[in-house]
Amino acid sequence: MAFLQGVTSLPCRLVHHTGTMIRFTTGQLGQLPLNDEDCFLELPDGAVVRGHCPRHPDNPYIGGSEIVRWIKSWVPYNAPANASVYQVGTGNRIRLAVAAPATHVTAEDDATKRRVVSRARKLSRIPESGRRRRSYEAWERDSYLRTVALSAWGTACQVTDCTFLATVPTHILPKMVDVHHLNHVSRGGTDSPLNICILCVVHHQLIHRAPSSVLQSWDLDGSTVTVNGLTLKIIRDAPAIM
Ligand SMILES: [Zn+2]
Ligand SMILES: [Zn+2]
Incomplete structure (x- = not known):
């Protein structure tokens, strides 16, 4: 069964904070797996890492230690980056692409x-x-x-x-x-x-x-x-x- 439900891609945010994750909105629940689901995620550099998407109606996200490590390596703390995940094939493999530049670390912050x-x-x-x-x-x-x-x-x-x-x-x-x-x-x-x-x-x-x-x-x-x-x-x- 495809990881994404009825769509080929879904916008998301890469969050580096006390919780580091690929975050979705509650409005996107219908496009995410119906139950707790593991996935294989292709990172922009071609590496494939494991992720986990718990069915969490208040806070839909994809997490996993390798994903967390990767996000922390380039998303500034508290400056989420816009991205999208894309369905790859028909199973639980997805691909991550960065959609737009991350917010700058500003002097005010x-x-x-x-x-x-x-x-x-x-x-x-x-x-x-x-x-x-x-x-x-x-x-x-x-x-x-x-x-x-x-x-x-x-x-x-x-x-x-x-x-x-x-x-x-x-x-x-x-x-x-x-x-x-x-x-x-x-x-x-x-x-x-x-x-x-x-x-x-x-x-x-x-x-x-x-x-x-x-x-x-x-x-x-x-x-x-x-x-x-x-x-x-x-x-x-x-x-x-x-
Ligand atoms: Zn160097
Ligand atoms: Zn130089």
């Missing part, structure tokens, strides 16, 4: 900001060598990810106003950029296209090697990283890669 900064500080206490090794392993493990990122975004460094590659011959540019995980692998960041950006080798090394490198904010458009007091704004169009 100080509570959210403090939380983001404090989590980033915790990350910065992980020994540098460990962070770097694990982060590199992640993208080397998946050359497909690198190929997808470069073909969608090109070989320009996504740090605003970066000029380090200005004197590099065009055909060498692909060798001078790296895929970087905005939300580091060591703190649960995934290989999702939503969690990566392209950096020139100089900015990449700067972020990983600087004595102080703090992820200040991140969302679907990009990220702000403070490196020893210098603010790097990393801008890229995540939905373009979906």
Whole structure:
């Protein structure tokens, strides 16, 4: 029996909060499974994870530890992202696609900001060598990810106003950029296209090697990283890669 009832897709919200989940509205109950149902969910990066959709008339959602982990790796706290789930085939397999950019972490939202900064500080206490090794392993493990990122975004460094590659011959540019995980692998960041950006080798090394490198904010458009007091704004169009 199909997971979605009578429709091929359903809008949803990706919520990262005290409860982290794919949330639906009570008005969508008729399109969701009639009973508690397990599902296989295709994430935007192609990974397939297990989910569970309890029949919960007041709060319809899809949860599951792998889904929670993935949502937390790129949806800012308390800034839900719009998305949709699509029926795949005729069984309990569905696909998740991001519908629109997530809400930015705004300056007014100080509570959210403090939380983001404090989590980033915790990350910065992980020994540098460990962070770097694990982060590199992640993208080397998946050359497909690198190929997808470069073909969608090109070989320009996504740090605003970066000029380090200005004197590099065009055909060498692909060798001078790296895929970087905005939300580091060591703190649960995934290989999702939503969690990566392209950096020139100089900015990449700067972020990983600087004595102080703090992820200040991140969302679907990009990220702000403070490196020893210098603010790097990393801008890229995540939905373009979906
Ligand atoms: Zn990196
Ligand atoms: Zn750069």
